[in-house]
Structure formats: C-alpha cells, structure tokens
Amino acid sequence: MASSRLERIGTIYTRVEGLLIRGAMKPDDRPVWFDVYRAFPPIVEPKFAKPKPEIKPIRQILYKEDTIRAKFHANGQGFGAVNMLNPAGETHTKKLIQQYEKLKSEGVPESELIEKSVSAIGLERQQEAPKAVPKNPDSVTSHVLADADLKNIFKK
Template identity: 50%
Template sequence: MAGSRLEKVGTIYSRTTGLIRSGAINWADRPLWYDVYEAFPPKEEPRFDRPAPNMTLKKIFYEEDKLRAMFHRNNKHLGSSNMFNNKYKSLTQKFIEAYRKLESENPEYTEEGLYKRAIEMLRRDKEVDNRSEEEVISLSEAFREATGNRSKEKPQIDLSTIFKE
C-alpha cells in the first residue's frame, strides 16, 4: 500500500489510515490534518473520478488589482517581498498609495500619466532610502575596520599538543 502513489487506489485519508493501522506510521507521527479530517469529514469523499460541481464562480477583483497588474507587468525585475513583515510596506503598496494620492489630487490625468508620475515618486523615495542604506553600509564597514585586526589573526594550534595522552 505504501509503495503506491496513485490517487486512484484510494484517498489520501484512506491510505494514511492504512499506514497507521499497519504500523508503518506511528500514531504520534500522524499528519496534522488527520485529526481535523476525522473531526470534520467532507460531505462527499474526495475522489479523483468525482465530477466537478456545476457552479458559477464569483469575480473577486479589487479596484487596486488592475494597478497591481499594470505595475508588475512593467516592472518584472522586482524581487520577492516578505509577507510576514508588516513593519515595512511593499513596493507595490507604495506604488498604489502614490497612484491614489496623485489620482485624488489630479483627476484630469490619464492612467498612463498617473502611472508615470507614481513611478517617479517611487524613484525619488528610493533615492532617499538608498542614502540611508549607504549610511548603514558605511557604519558596518567602519565596524569591520575597527574589529578587523582581530578577525584577520589566525589562532596558532599545534595538533601534537591536542592528541597527547
């Protein structure tokens, strides 16, 4: 049973239950979802051959999704952002705020004009951020120089003294 990886043999729940019953998996080592699945089983068994439900999906686009798409389409070189760090705003959030601010101040501008001006605002802000980053770099270099003499010295170790009886 454990050698099979086909979803057609059974559901993941039935395969995991089989592994637990056979002793291949200890009860203490069961997956986190196993207890939740047992407490709240689905109405219909999740099998591969079950037909998809005939439902209409809701469109869940927000107003700023269009701005995000436009920003990321034109700026593909952007790196990833840390979603768990709420201390700093992402570049996309800063762009949307700048765009909204310009839009409220100048409603006569076109989308393209607002986009260009928002990008210019971000670049100006980034120059200010880069200056503070340069200060941090220069401080770290000064610290490295101050402690550099100690880190460059290599300790003198004699292996014969270590292995003496």
C-alpha cells in the first residue's frame, strides 16, 4: 500500500498554521506549543530533509596522571569528598599524584610508590585535620567529648 509523504513537506508548525488560517482547526483547539513556537522560533528550522550530521569517532584523551589516578583508585586509596567551595585547596588525589611524582624522581621502586605516597599523604591529612573547639570549655559535654575516643567507641 502506498502511504502519504506529507510529513516530508513543511514542518509541523507550518501545517498547523495552515490549518488555522484555512479554518480547518479552531483557534481554541491549537496545540499548547504553537504560541511558544511562534514567540520563540528556532534558529534553524527543523526539516525532515535536513542531512544527518557526520558521526566522528571520539578520540581517547589520556594524561599520564590518569594512569596514576587509576592505580590509586583501583586499590581503594583515592579519597572521597572534596570541598568545591574552597578553590585554593588541592584535592587529595592531586596531592597523591604530586607525592607519587616526587617519590618517583627520588628513585623509589615502582612497587612501593603507591603505598609510600598514600602513607605520606595520610600522615599529612591527619595533621591538618581540624580539632573541634567547644564554645564553653567548662561544660560537661566538652569534658565528655574530650575524653571520647571515636576509633574505639564500639569495641566495648
């Protein structure tokens, strides 16, 4: 059976506009999108006969740091949360990569690079961890919190 090829002639907008002008469609029955399309027409009119864009393969972009990052994260060494509001601070992964490069330039064997850089950054991270300062140092809560050992809290 032969089918109609009218969808290839004009756009849906021009066909609805033709129906409205000729009275085949009442103005109250026009689609919701029609007035929006009329007010904000697209830059390039969508046509059926428009040629498809050429699909180009996506080039793989890998940096030397990506392999180091992959090694850290494969072993579960990558650190999670990053403060995006502090643009001056470096991420822990960036610090790990810098430490890795520093140790590599010093001649540390490849098998020990990741472990040593993780331990060095771990020590640095523990030293820079902020201590909670209570508002009222004489309160009972501040004394309890000062004596609390969070690492061993569930061992009892």
